[in-house]
């Protein structure tokens with residue numbers, strides 16, 4: 001019946017709206033482990049160890065709800081073949097979140113974010129406006145400025161069945177988020193770098209408040225809220241407690257570093273304990 005009444009895109013949006021509403025109501029925050037840094041270590045010797053799929057299996061067995069990768073055009077860490085291998089491994093087990101700049105076109109062995117999404121159809125694609133050569137992500141989209149460029153990309157990703165999340169700074173308004181929702185965006189990911197820096201300086205107040213306000217504006221516009229960048233066992237608890245309905249955190253750099261001391265499975269379980 002529903003199939004006859006609605007197009008594929010409309011059906012997808014209805015499913016997403018139900019999922020988003022469930023997330024906003026739920027106290028659960030999904031932990032998506034970013035495996036970029038496993039690939040950094042492997043690439044430093046140009047061989048196959050440490051094995052990114054083995055790391056993913058360990059995280060899944062420890063209870064994580066998702067795996068994140070952020071392939072970059074310079075192939076410094078996760079490479080297209082990793083994206084493909086993880087897709088096979090994760091399907092039907094945990095969520096798969098692929099991050100990247102949708103405007104960085106194909107280059108050499110890097111086919112571009114959209115091409116990878118067409119191939120592996122991850123659960124979620126997080127659009128991040130990185131420029132080439134950035135050491136790491138350090139800002140989000142200017143939604144009002146970028147909306148027309150994003151529109152066709154978001155539409156295609158929705159058609160592919162991917163949930164779309166936009167990486168944003170903690171300074172956006174409900175109006176901007178309403179525009180994002182209108183083109184099919186289902187989530188935002190708050191860039192938490194400034195919060196992490198402020199927390200390290202024992203003064204998280206203003207940066208955290210900005211995240212709280214941004215999360216509230218997004219939820220008012222019907223978007224679910226993810227967060228990521230430089231989150232760690234030290235700063236995650238305070239963040240989680242401040243953001244009701246936090247749907248997902250993606251954590252890589254600190255988690256993989258901490259795993260050197262305690263092991264990957266124990267570290268993942270520590271994060272899950274914080275998110276409980």
Ligand SMILES: CC(=O)[C@@H](O)[C@H](O)COP(=O)(O)O
Pocket residue numbers: 034036037070072099128135136137167228229252
């Ligand atoms: C969007 C974001 O904050 C993360 O993806 C972060 O940029 C990790 O990417 P790198 O591991 O390449 O630094």
Ligand SMILES: NCC(=O)COP(=O)(O)O
Pocket residue numbers: 034068070099189227228229230231250251252253254255
């Ligand atoms: N989206 C953020 C992410 O995937 C991991 O960021 P970080 O923990 O490596 O800073």
